[in-house]
Amino acid sequence: MVKRFPVVNALAVILGMFVLGMAGTADALTYGTLPTTFNPPGSSGLSSDNFTYDQNGSVEVGLKAHRRYLGDVTRVENVYFVPTGISTLSGSDPTPDPTRAAWNFDFSVNLGTGTFSNYDMLLKYDVDPGTGTSWKTWATSAGVVTINGVTYPDTVTGSLWQDSQNYGFGFLGVPSFDATKNADYNFILSVYDHSTGGLVASTDMLVKVGTGAPVPIPGAVWLLGSGIVGLIGLKRRNNKREKSV
Numbered sequence: 001m002v003k004r005f006p007v008v009n010a011l012a013v014i015l016g017m018f019v020l021g022m023a024g025t026a027d028a029l030t031y032g033t034l035p036t037t038f039n040p041p042g043s044s045g046l047s048s049d050n051f052t053y054d055q056n057g058s059v060e061v062g063l064k065a066h067r068r069y070l071g072d073v074t075r076v077e078n079v080y081f082v083p084t085g086i087s088t089l090s091g092s093d094p095t096p097d098p099t100r101a102a103w104n105f106d107f108s109v110n111l112g113t114g115t116f117s118n119y120d121m122l123l124k125y126d127v128d129p130g131t132g133t134s135w136k137t138w139a140t141s142a143g144v145v146t147i148n149g150v151t152y153p154d155t156v157t158g159s160l161w162q163d164s165q166n167y168g169f170g171f172l173g174v175p176s177f178d179a180t181k182n183a184d185y186n187f188i189l190s191v192y193d194h195s196t197g198g199l200v201a202s203t204d205m206l207v208k209v210g211t212g213a214p215v216p217i218p219g220a221v222w223l224l225g226s227g228i229v230g231l232i233g234l235k236r237r238n239n240k241r242e243k244s245v
Contacts, residue, residue: 029054029078029203034062036110040162046106047071052078056201058112059119061189063205065105068166073103078203084210086179087166100168101179105207107189111159116143119200120192121161127174129183130213136173142194148173182210 034051050072053062065080066072069089074081082103111119121140128134138147140161145152167174167185190202 031075031077034060034108036060036062036108036160038062038106038108038162040106040164043164046164050075051106051108052203052205053108054201054203058110059114059191059201060108060110060112061191061201061203062108063106063187063189063203065103065205065207066164068100068102068104078205080205080207082207082209084180084182086168097168099177099179100166101177101209103207103209104164104166105185105187106162106164107187108162109160109189109191111191113159115159116140116156116161118194120194121156122188122190122192124186124188124190125172126184126186127167127177129178129181129185129209131184131215133186138172147171182212182214184208184213 030053032049032051034048034053035055036048038046038048038051040046047066050066051062051064052075053060063078064072064075065082067082068087082101085102086098087100087102105125107123109121120142123138124135125138126133127136136148139145140156143155143157145154145156165172167177168179185207186204187207188202188204191200192198193200
C-alpha cells in the first residue's frame with residue numbers, strides 16, 4: 001500500500017512557506033515627534049511631528065514627508081501617504097512653479113556633540129516612480145556637500161543640518177518628474193564616522209504618491225497559486241485511481 005501525503009497537510013506546508021517568505025523584520029526606528037526642533041534655514045511653520053527617526057547616543061537622523069503649506073500627512077510607521085498634483089498654494093513664493101509637487105520631503109541630522117568635520121552624511125533619494133529604485137545622492141564628507149557626485153557650492157558646519165525639499169526643484173536631478181503621477185519613492189538617510197566609515201545611525205521612509213505605484217504580483221504568490229493548482233490536480237488523479245480500483 002502506498003502512503004499518500006494528505007493534500008491538506010501539503011497545503012499547510014505551502015502556506016507556511018508563503019507566510020515565512022512574505023514576512024518582514026522589525027526595525028529599531030522611532031515614529032512621532034523629533035526630539036530636535038525642526039526649523040530649516042529659510043523655512044517657517046514646519047512641524048517636528050510625524051517623523052521617522054533613529055538615534056545612537058547624541059546622533060539623531062530623521063525623515064518625513066508633508067503637504068506643502070498644509071502640514072502633516074497620514075503615516076503608517078515609516079510609510080507616508082501624499083496626494084498627486086502640483087503645489088497650488090503660493091505661501092511665500094510670489095510665482096509658484098507649476099512643476100512643484102504638492103508634497104515635500106524633510107530631513108534632519110543632529111550630530112549632538114559631534115560636527116560635520118568628523119561625521120559624513122548620505123541621503124539616498126529614489127527617482128524611480130515605480131516599485132523599483134533608482135538612487136540619487138545628497139552627501140557630505142568633512143563638511144563638503146555633493147549632489148549626485150558633483151560638488152555643490154555649499155559647506156556644512158556645526159552639528160545640525162536640516163532641509164525641506166521638493167522633487168520639482170531642478171537641482172536634485174529628478175528626471176522627467178511628473179507631480180500628477182501615482183508613484184512610490186524611497187528615502188534612506190545615514191550618518192557615518194568620517195575616520196572609520198562605520199555606520200552610526202540610519203533611518204528610511206517610503207512616500208506613496210496618490211494610490212502608489214502599481215504593484216506586480218510577487219513571485220511568492222505565483223508559487224503559492226501554482227502549488228495549490230498542482231495539489232488540486234493530484235487530488236483529482238488520486239480520486240480517479242480510487243474509483244477505478
